[in-house]
Amino acid sequence: MSTSTTEHVTLLAPDISCGHCVSTVQEALGKQEGVKLAMANAETKFVDVDFDPTVTTVEQISSTMAQAGYPVKA
């Protein structure tokens, strides 16, 4: 059995404005290795991500979002 750790991060992406943005962000993050769950919210502009910190990092998640067109606001 392999041990698996999960970390959670909440990122603010102000450019998320509708359901299409939500699905674009979730799809982009869903393809990223190490991301277990991504939930974007068009009303709050927050993206909740569960990820495996041994596989990916918050920096890589932010980079994926920027590439998808939704840069994270620091």
Ligand SMILES: [Cu+2]
């Ligand atoms: Cu949109």
